Amino acid sequence: MALGYKTRKRLSLLILVVGLPLYIVAAVTVVNLLDRPPIWAEFLVYVALGFLWALPFKFIFRGVGQADPDETDD
Numbered sequence: 001m002a003l004g005y006k007t008r009k010r011l012s013l014l015i016l017v018v019g020l021p022l023y024i025v026a027a028v029t030v031v032n033l034l035d036r037p038p039i040w041a042e043f044l045v046y047v048a049l050g051f052l053w054a055l056p057f058k059f060i061f062r063g064v065g066q067a068d069p070d071e072t073d074d
Contacts, residue, residue, distance in 0.1 A: 015057055015060065030049070
């Protein structure tokens, strides 16, 4: 089932405005549960979690910044 351009655009906005801040809070909570590791390990955890949040949503974000392919030029 393919999502339409407008649906992907709305969904990507929802993910960035609501989902990303929630994910940031979860990532900080995970690091705090590790009893504040050394700064280099904390940096590696944040970098890894920064890449991991986008992987499941890659198909939604692809092509959203381009012009609507369904729109006709009249």
